[in-house]
Amino acid sequence: MALISAKQILKEAQKKCYGVGAYNVNNMEQIQAIMAAAKETQSPVIIQASRGALKYSNFTYLGYLMKAAVIENLDIPVAMHLDHGNSLESVIRAIDLGFSSVMIDGSLMEDGKTASTYDYNVNVTCSVVEYAHARGVSVEAEIGTLGGLEDDIGSGKIHLTDPNEAKKFVDETGVDSLAIAIGTSHGAYKFKGVVNLAFDVLKKVRELIDIPIVLHGASSVPKKLICEVNKYGGKISGAAGVPMTSLQEAIKLGVSKINVDTDGRLAITAAIRKAFMVTPEKFDPRDYLGYARTALTNLIISKMKDFGTAGHSNDYSQDS
């Protein structure tokens, strides 16, 4: 039961109206922290690796570390998910590593920068759906473009999702979940002024499609973490994220998967900076990486509670 597809996890979340965090991982400590949080709160969990993370680890290392998370936590439903796959080849590589779920981000061309056409997105997504579904692997796709990772596109403006196009896209591709753009962006600098999310777009998409909806760029960039990083020598200014209240509103309106990477990076950086400053005489990586792991565990525990994931690890039957 431990390794299941994101489709299974998200269908339950959609039915019962709670959110499931999909947490990005690059190394052992991050994976252990997320799994410890899932265990502590009895939550299903999606651990996801970006193309960059897989490349950094030479693919196999991260793949096996993620598998270890599954084997070590057989009572916790876990999906191993590819984040922002950019081609059928990247998807095949992840499935070969044992991933139970993949994202194909055809909103961009393979370079990850240039905006694609609707037809390109449909074509690449269909090829992935055919390949993945034949192997029991679920597929997330994206329509519309976020800022951050995707903001140097065309005019540089974010393209919010067109709800009618989203409906057509889901009908034409048969994807299992859909990432939409409602004004979030990747990274720590999401808003210059007030937080402004297009909840009207989300509502309309929810009315038109019945598969789980995904929100990328959903880190909250807590002020407390930014202050902690800066207190111990960091230099981050002008950072802003999506407040938890907005994420909870998005969950109420139909978002089931919430992607979080930046907040984890901040928690780890704050803990390591602090350890270096407070105990400069120490040099065993297990000291500062251990603090980082604990800090990340605590952060994810509070997200699992706030997203409503806590207590839902037993929501699944073998055939759900």
Ligand code: G3H
């Ligand atoms: O969506 C982007 C994720 O935060 C992954 O970032 O490509 O730097 O690993 P990355």
Ligand code: 13P
């Ligand atoms: P954040 O940068 O807001 O954490 O978003 C991560 C993400 O969307 C990964 O796909």
Ligand code: ZN
């Ligand atoms: Zn993303």
